Amino acid sequence: MTAPDPPALRVGVVAALPQTAPPLVEAVQALGHRVPVVIGYRRPADWPGHVLGEHDLPPGVDLGIPFSTESVAGLLRAYAVDAAVSYGYPKKLPAAAVTVPRLGTVNCHPSHLPSYRGPNPVGWAVRNGERTIGVTWHRMDAELDTGSVLARTTIPLDEEIWSFTGVNSRVLQAASELLPQVLSRLVRGEAGEPQPPGEGSWAGFFSEDYATVDWSADAARIHTQVRAWNIAGHHPRVQGPVAVIDGSRWRLRRTTLQEPPPGTGRRITCGTGRLWVLAADPLD
Template sequence: MSPAPAWRVAVVAALPQTAPPLVEAVRRLGHTVPVVIGWRRPRAWPGHLLGEHDLPSGVDLVLPHTTAAVGGLLRAYAVDMAVSYGYPRRLPADAVHAPRHGIANCHPSALPAYRGPNPVGWAVRDGREAIGVTWHRMDEELDNGTVLAAAGMPLLSEDWSFTHVNDRVLSVALPLLPTVLDRLAADDPGDAQTGGPPSWAGFFEADYATIDWTRPAHQVHDQVRAWNIAGHHPRLDGPVGVIEGRPWKVRRTSLTAPGHGAGRRVECADGPVWVTAADPLTAR
């Protein structure tokens, strides 16, 4: 039996939580990753940015100034295909069609539900107990392409951070890669997105950045979780709650008493919630 073909696969990912696992997974399958296409993050972006030291030897990191340059970069590296997860910009048609077998994107929802940049945040906001993990062919529209592989993933009570959710999504997505790459290489058109009308999961709006303590406790708790999981917002800093006349950025809450005098009890419409982590803010 002849060995499986080895392909040149670019990774399109801007975060240190997503790019290295994708590179390692593709290489474990026997393929070459010549380049990671990252993105220049704003100066205000919190936390660690993807750097060359995050990637294994032999993998270049390129940070294009605009998405208009991505197609030329993919052609310059002569890649057969590309895989993407968590890239913060929609790629133009020139980039989408630059690899000869196309680009597969991982999206943490059961498409066409929750298209957009904040799918898990909205799933938590809506009280969902599970999400989908979908690999789809990338086209010129955001999260619109045909499905190559999909699975489900429960949302857990300990899902509190953007990083933790990404790790869990990748644990579901990476085992699907052999199917995804095989279908790309075969120029398989993929399957239509089904399951209902499309919905949009954009950045949270300004009204959702303020905590209304007169709402039910579980809604307040989910609001805080949703903002944590949504990660960086380019325009808003939330959620903010006023406690004893002072505004706080609330980072963590509990629906049960944490014990040992920890946390601050706040009464909601149907019972208390305990604020266990918050940062003081200047009055608005």
């Protein structure tokens, strides 16, 4: 028996990027709910790309840019939201914020929680050779990615995906398909399934020990390193993967293990095997 649709809700969206907020707003609105506000994020000084702006949102949706996460609670309270949905926000929300909506706040995390908690779940999944990733909606609590699970699914993580944007579109599609179930459970007051205590793994930002390409390593390992860094996206402190080619430093953007058409890419002989550098940015 199919659960009835929940009544129309006022849903706040917490998302910082133009790749994440608009699709999430559309998914909520398509279910008949109203999105009065999107909580965005102030541009960091070192942020290389576009951050969410008011022109990215549909008419009737306000954009709130808090000075700090301590201001998020006040914004959600001011818009009197019944529930809030979050995806890809770059800062941990305080407990005072996630408890403002009367039905609670939920977050979409691209892993099978409790595995790969933290800010870089897909990057670590690629680094570890995973061929699939989870998509989990969970209640938000005082800790990070530890709340009870409301819905989850699995999507492929194949070799064709090379960027955060590519992963994000698949995650959001799967997340949107789960939203009716998630919101229905919120309306019914269901707590969700607790994550197993004492289990899980942490997926933090990559560190310096993974930032430099060692050409004496196996070609497949280097290829995975390049893909993992590019899917992980912007790093606030460490730049990678950095390789030396002909005495100059380059940040590698795309490689392949299969010989490309003539005149394409730069062939590198590695410790084991060969790969071709298809795209790179000079650093010197």
